[in-house]
Amino acid sequence: MPAFSAHRLFAEQALLSTGWAENVVISIDSDGCIAAVEAGQAPAPGDGRAAGPVVPAMPNLHSHAFQRAMAGLAEVAGSGDDSFWTWREAMYRTVGLVDPDDVEAIAAKLYVEMLKGGFGRVVEFHYLHHTADGTPYADPAEMSLRIVNAAQAAGIGLTHLPVFYAHANFGGVAPNPGQRPFLHDPDRFLALLERLVPACAEAGAELGYAIHSLRAATPDEMRRILGAAPISGPVHIHVAEQTREVEDCLAWSGRRPVDWLLDEMPVDQRWCAIHATHMTAAETERLAKSGAIAGLCPATEANLGDGIFPATDFLAAGGRFGIGTDSHVATSVAEELRLLEYGQRLRDRRRNRLASGPGASVGRTIFDAALTGGAQAAGLGTSGIKAGARADLVVLDGANPYIAAASGNQILDRWLFALGGEAVRDVMIAGQWKIRNGHHDREEDIDRAFGRVLTKLK
Numbered sequence: 270m271p272a273f274s275a276h277r278l279f280a281e282q283a284l285l286s287t288g289w290a291e292n293v294v295i296s297i298d299s300d301g302c303i304a305a306v307e308a309g310q311a312p313a314p315g316d317g318r319a320a321g322p323v324v325p326a327m328p329n330l331h332s333h334a335f336q337r338a339m340a341g342l343a344e345v346a347g348s349g350d351d352s353f354w355t356w357r358e359a360m361y362r363t364v365g366l367v368d369p370d371d372v373e374a375i376a377a378k379l380y381v382e383m384l385k386g387g388f389g390r391v392v393e394f395h396y397l398h399h400t401a402d403g404t405p406y407a408d409p410a411e412m413s414l415r416i417v418n419a420a421q422a423a424g425i426g427l428t429h430l431p432v433f434y435a436h437a438n439f440g441g442v443a444p445n446p447g448q449r450p451f452l453h454d455p456d457r458f459l460a461l462l463e464r465l466v467p468a469c470a471e472a473g474a475e476l477g478y479a480i481h482s483l484r485a486a487t488p489d490e491m492r493r494i495l496g497a498a499p500i501s502g503p504v505h506i507h508v509a510e511q512t513r514e515v516e517d518c519l520a521w522s523g524r525r526p527v528d529w530l531l532d533e534m535p536v537d538q539r540w541c542a543i544h545a546t547h548m549t550a551a552e553t554e555r556l557a558k559s560g561a562i563a564g565l566c567p568a569t570e571a572n573l574g575d576g577i578f579p580a581t582d583f584l585a586a587g588g589r590f591g592i593g594t595d596s597h598v599a600t601s602v603a604e605e606l607r608l609l610e611y612g613q614r615l616r617d618r619r620r621n622r623l624a625s626g627p628g629a630s631v632g633r634t635i636f637d638a639a640l641t642g643g644a645q646a647a648g649l650g651t652s653g654i655k656a657g658a659r660a661d662l663v664v665l666d667g668a669n670p671y672i673a674a675a676s677g678n679q680i681l682d683r684w685l686f687a688l689g690g691e692a693v694r695d696v697m698i699a700g701q702w703k704i705r706n707g708h709h710d711r712e713e714d715i716d717r718a719f720g721r722v723l724t725k726l727k
């Protein structure tokens with residue numbers, strides 16, 4: 270039995286897959302998909318009325334949910350040479366303190382925040398599998414199932430990516446104690462995927478998997494998993510986030526990480542290379558031509574001092590990207606897309622770096638690109654507002670004067686460059702309203718549970 274009946278939503282302005290349109294009726298089926306989109310219509314009695322312009326909800330292609338609990342707590346200077354690697358030690362301390370209830374509470378809160386930021390789906394790159402000392406839970410899928418529960422509580426779409434992690438560095442170096450909650454051998458990892466196939470199908474979640482990084486898996490382990498995994502969903506991997514990773518990869522193989530990945534693995538449209546920050550011009554061109562998505566997380570990359578992704582060159586070579594919030598120092602579409610563009614401006618000392626050409630809107634160019642790339646990386650066959658796509662919609666606040674006075678691409682540029690999450694008024698996921706007037710109907714309970722976790726982590 271359908272959870273709700275078919276309905277229609279009327280919007281004075283909507284960003285369709287064909288571009289901006291006026292007086293649009295979006296017909297939504299009882300299965301949560303868009304049945305039809307018609308422009309130039311008058312609203313019929315009984316139609317829902319969007320309280321502002323309607324745009325597609327954005328997929329968030331990279332998340333480590335538990336890290337939201339420590340966002341803002343790693344901003345105290347250490348010895349003077351703080352880096353990704355010193356931040357990682359703080360992250361491992363958090364890992365040692367959280368149990369499954371805590372992870373579910375953190376993820377539910379985070380996912381509500383993501384909805385409010387304009388995201389409609391999260392791709393959870395999930396490597397926190399076991400207890401702090403590395404003992405598996407009675408159900409080895411316990412932590413994954415908590416992520417599924419949290420996504421259902423928040424009502425966000427989920428693409429779940431259990432992560433294979435076995436080593437501390439290139440060449441199969443033994444893992445360090447802080448990594449014990451993450452570890453599998455290939456057989457145990459493949460069994461976890463088997464266990465999750467029915468669980469994710471039942472929950473309506475997409476299932477793919479990830480290799481944590483080239484540091485964390487040997488080539489033989491990667492090939493074994495790729496050959497035997499019982500699913501055809503997306504494959505993600507962290508790559509070339511840090512210059513030290515590039516140096517270590519060169520020392521181990523004589524090749525840089527992105528070159529190694531493209532030489533040795535069957536990288537294609539199924540793949541998503543997370544960060545890919547440090548590439549030569551040739552690697553940038555090769556990754557673009559592979560059809561893989563570059564998974565960019567600009568706020569986290571800025572927070573960790575990673576570096577600046579070569580987005581201008583990558584797009585010029587036909588590359589595709591999506592955006593993720595990764596460590597969740599930011600949780601909104603606007604912050605990520607704005608920082609993506611601003612990183613390029615700061616590097617080049619020029620403006621409007623990622624617009625598709627003269628006269629093009631930067632906001633529109635990068636919103637469209639991240640929507641399509643994010644959907645590909647999330648394992649979705651389609652995206653945007655059109656018949657056959659899921660009804661994942663964001664209503665921007667038509668009572669906000671910046672939005673009210675804008676039309677077409679100006680709406681996106683105002684939202685992304687001058688406003689932020691506060692411009693997001695309502696969010697519909699699979700045909701059902703999850704955020705109404707900036708509020709989630711389970712928000713008080715979710716906040717209370719999350720608050721208890723933060724108090725424990727103090």
Ligand SMILES: [Zn+2]
Nearest residue numbers: 331333507595
């Ligand atoms: Zn990550």
